[in-house]
Amino acid sequence: MLQKNCVAKATMTSALDSCPSAVGLAGLLNHEIEFPLGLLGFPDCRRFMLKRFASGDANESPFFILDSLDQELSFPVIHPDFVSPDYTVPIFPQLLDSLGAKAGAELVPLLIVTVRERVEDTTVNLQGPLLISAQSHTGVQLVVEEFPLRHPLVNGPSR
């Protein structure tokens, strides 16, 4: 299901350019995005803004920040292409309707990143992907039971 070593180094450095969903993703940046149901555990966080996360040395990073406009909180997110090219979110017709989207292609998937004490322990939540329509700027968090909740993003040195 999830392949090893699937992200080429090149895609990490040129983030948006080499990302198949780059157009949709770029269109979401710095735009108000509405999650009518909020995120799981945060039903009142409905309005967000997606921002690029540039690391301190001004290098582009694969990360984006989903900033809540309702509360003081934010979620680091990453596009699934940076994690696994095989990852696809199941899309059904009612989902398209609820997001005001006409085709699955206009939905941009994003995965929430859990940053922990150690860099090596960083994980990506494949079980609770976000889907955002690039047209309506409406999003939802899905739950896909068969995917892991904590997929390692970085393989640390063996201890």
Added chain:
Amino acid sequence: MLVLSRRMGESVAIGDDIVITVVALSGNQVRIGIEAPREVRVLRQEIFQAVQEENRLAANAAGATRRLEDVAKKLRGKGDDDIGA
């Protein structure tokens, strides 16, 4: 909590458009069928709670910005073998 008994094949209606049916019984396991509108989220409770909890962890990670920089550097600075698992 409302507690009621149902036999195999019998159902419980919740509101106008949700029906829960006992489909099979074996040992201490019950298989239930759920009919609900698509917009109603139906999940095993432990999975629902796990995703909620993971969201909270992700949102409240102290020093997340600094460490995210470190993660980005790590991803950039290393070869293909270090990304993904």
